[in-house]
Amino acid sequence: MFTFKTNQANRSMFSKALVASALTLALSACSDDDNTQAIEPPPVVVTPPPTPVEYSYTVTVTNLTNAQPLSPIAVLLHGNTGENAMWKTGARASVPLEKLAEGGDNADFLADESAIANQASDDVVLPGMSTSVIITSTDLIANYFTVATMLVNTNDAFSGLTGIDISSLAIDENKSWNINAYDSGTELNNEAAGTMPGPADGGIGYDSTRDDVDFVGYHSGVVSQDDGLSSSVLTQAHRFDNPVIKVTIIRTK
Amino acid sequence: MKIINQSLSVLALSIASSTLLAQELSISLTNLTQGLYFTPVVTAAHSSSYGIFMSGSAATPELQAMAEGGDISGLVTMLTNANANVDENPAGGLLAPGMSTSFTLSTDDDNMRLSLSAMILPSNDGFVGLSGWDIPQESGTHTIFLNAYDAGTEANDELRGSGVPGEAGMPVPPPLAPNLGMNGTGLTDVENNTLIHIHRGSIGDDDLTGGKSDISNSIHRWLNPVAKLTITIQ
Numbered sequence: 001m002f003t004f005k006t007n008q009a010n011r012s013m014f015s016k017a018l019v020a021s022a023l024t025l026a027l028s029a030c031s032d033d034d035n036t037q038a039i040e041p042p043p044v045v046v047t048p049p050p051t052p053v054e055y056s057y058t059v060t061v062t063n064l065t066n067a068q069p070l071s072p073i074a075v076l077l078h079g080n081t082g083e084n085a086m087w088k089t090g091a092r093a094s095v096p097l098e099k100l101a102e103g104g105d106n107a108d109f110l111a112d113e114s115a116i117a118n119q120a121s122d123d124v125v126l127p128g129m130s131t132s133v134i135i136t137s138t139d140l141i142a143n144y145f146t147v148a149t150m151l152v153n154t155n156d157a158f159s160g161l162t163g164i165d166i167s168s169l170a171i172d173e174n175k176s177w178n179i180n181a182y183d184s185g186t187e188l189n190n191e192a193a194g195t196m197p198g199p200a201d202g203g204i205g206y207d208s209t210r211d212d213v214d215f216v217g218y219h220s221g222v223v224s225q226d227d228g229l230s231s232s233v234l235t236q237a238h239r240f241d242n243p244v245i246k247v248t249i250i251r252t253k
Numbered sequence: 254m255k256i257i258n259q260s261l262s263v264l265a266l267s268i269a270s271s272t273l274l275a276q277e278l279s280i281s282l283t284n285l286t287q288g289l290y291f292t293p294v295v296t297a298a299h300s301s302s303y304g305i306f307m308s309g310s311a312a313t314p315e316l317q318a319m320a321e322g323g324d325i326s327g328l329v330t331m332l333t334n335a336n337a338n339v340d341e342n343p344a345g346g347l348l349a350p351g352m353s354t355s356f357t358l359s360t361d362d363d364n365m366r367l368s369l370s371a372m373i374l375p376s377n378d379g380f381v382g383l384s385g386w387d388i389p390q391e392s393g394t395h396t397i398f399l400n401a402y403d404a405g406t407e408a409n410d411e412l413r414g415s416g417v418p419g420e421a422g423m424p425v426p427p428p429l430a431p432n433l434g435m436n437g438t439g440l441t442d443v444e445n446n447t448l449i450h451i452h453r454g455s456i457g458d459d460d461l462t463g464g465k466s467d468i469s470n471s472i473h474r475w476l477n478p479v480a481k482l483t484i485t486i487q
Contacts, residue, residue: 089285089481090351181476183287185351189471215351217287220474228458228470242476 052138056253057166059147061121062130062246064178067237069198070125070159070245071104071150075133077142078114078163085163086112086146087216093184095208097148097216101158101184103197103205104150116142124152136253143167147247152198153238156187156212157219159245166249174250178243181219188212191222191232201233218242276360276388279485282343282369283353285398286479288472290429291348291381292323292372298360299337304385305368308449312404314418316370316449320380320404322416322424323372338364347374347428360388369399373479375423375433375468377411378404379452381480394485398478403452410439411455411466423467432472434461451477 059075076086086109087097096108110118117137125131135145144167148160159179169175187195188211197205223229226236278298284291297305305328306316315327325341332339343356348371369383382402389395403409407421413435414422421442425433440456457470468474 089283090353180478185287191471213287213350215287217351218285218478219476220286220288220472221476223457223459223470223474228456230459242478 054136054138054253055142055251056134056136057145057169058132058134058250058252059145060130060132060248060250061125061147061149062248063125063127063244064246065127065151065240065244067127067200068151068153068157068240068244069127071100071152071197072106072124073121073131073133074100074106074109074146074148074160075119075135076110076112076115076146077117077135077137077139078112078144078146079116079141080144080165081114081163084114086114086148087162087182087184089182089217090215092214093186093216097158098156098184098186098208098210099206100148101150101156101182102187102207104152105206106148109148125149134252145249149245150197151181151240151244153196153200153234154198154219154222155189155191155195156184157181157222158184161247166251169249169251171251171253174248176246176248179245179247180242181221181240181244183212183217183219185213185215185217186210189220189222191224191229191234193233196233200235200238274390275362277487278358278360278367278388279355279487280340280358281353281355281483282348283481283483284348284350284479285481286475287350288432288469289350289475289479290374290426291344291480292319292374293325293342293346294340294344294348294354294369294371295319295325295328295332296340296343296356296358296367296369297332297337298358298364298388299332299335299366299368300363301366301385303332303335303337304366305332305370306382306384306402306404306449308384308402308451311448312406317378317404317406317418319370320372320378320402321407321418321420323374324416325370328370336361336364347426349428367484369482373401373475374426374429375411375473376401376452376455377409377421377423378407379455380404383482388484389486392486394483397482397484399480399482400477401452401454401475401479403446403450405444405447405449408442408444409453409455410441411457411468412437412439413467432469434458434464434467434469436463437467438463438465440465
């Protein structure tokens with residue numbers, strides 16, 4: 001049972017229900033002649049099963065960094081998960097989030113049980129580039145969305161939004177956000193050879209060992225060998241500042 | 254007749270002041286970082302002619318005591334004397350990385366601006382701050398992301414030292430000690446901008462027993478924002 005906390009969600013559900021009942025009224029009006037003396041038999045009205053209304057969104061992610069490719073973009077639609085958004089500052093990262101943040105592997109993240117619909121981009125998003133993901137649902141409660149991607153030349157940096165209410169979005173309306181970098185807190189930021197999956201290293205991504213603070217927070221940026229971290233294989237080029245991605249969502253249906 | 258006049262003027266006063274209503278605020282502050290501690294937080298609703306700090310201005314001695322040593326008692330006294338509504342130390346000490354603290358603030362008429370500050374550690378004179386946010390009249394929930402400021406009162410040598418205003422170095426409360434280095438030589442003894450400004454961030458190094466800085470470059474750096482403030486107006 002999902003409860004809707006915001007007025008906007010209630011309004012949206014309400015207007016969907018109104019549309020549905022208006023359809024029913026229109027259809028039933030045709031055969032509403034039971035009490036008239038019909039000379040001819042009333043025409044048989046076949047009521048087709050209502051076509052489910054489809055909601056479709058295009059989510060576009062722009063890579064704002066200098067040299068941090070983004071792992072394939074994961075997008076989910078879900079109901080109101082409230083406090084159980086897919087990550088929260090100060091709380092431990094789930095293993096699927098750890099896999100995404102350390103290795104760019106979004107398979108388990110997309111398979112989250114809260115997902116009503118999920119979709120990912122085919123490729124990485126290079127610095128300066130944008131990519132779009134189209135996601136569709138007929139489920140009336142799919143009013144929240146999550147988007148996530150890894151900054152691949154890091155130990156466990158990711159960016160995205162989770163549990164964002166899009167119930168008030170009208171067709172052709174869009175919303176945009178500039179998003180900061182998170183640290184999943186699951187891997188030490190040593191920037192060392194063999195620990196990062198991106199092209200700057202080509203190392204191992206996900207490692208189940210949790211040797212960092214073990215809670216999600218904002219990322220402090222990469223240090224790089226050029227700025228005094230001797231264990232680092234990164235250079236000045238891989239440094240970043242907030243925000244790191246731009247997210248735009250447009251409702252198309 | 255005199256009594257009627259008095260009650261009329263009371264009525265007139267209450268009508269006039271109803272444009273600036275007292276409010277109940279539920280406030281939650283989250284330390285977004287994974288390596289910085291916040292010292293006791295002071296939050297105040299105050300009039301438009303008053304506040305805790307302003308970028309581009311020199312720090313008051315009270316702000317300096319907060320930014321260099323985490324001592325908010327001077328700011329609390331100053332704000333209280335200016336008829337502000339003040340909340341102090343909601344976390345009961347340090348607000349650790351990733352942690353949140355919540356409190357309520359009842360505001361009096363005319364206290365229509367909200368300000369907040371807490372020292373960030375490790376730093377010489379860094380603080381997280383909100384300066385004179387206009388409190389909306391309508392009920393609703395607002396999220397504000399806060400940046401780190403430099404009070405401009407102490408050189409950022411990034412060395413273990415003192416929290417006493419005017420003395421060099423950083424105070425080191427116990428939770429901070431394990432990750433801090435020692436015996437650094439000091440990054441600088443100059444503070445270029447002596448007015449309140451956005452903190453340039455710490456440099457740190459990866460040498461726990463020497464180097465220029467006692468700060469760890471892979472644990473104690475930050476990118477703004479460093480805190481999230483959620484304000485619900487009832």
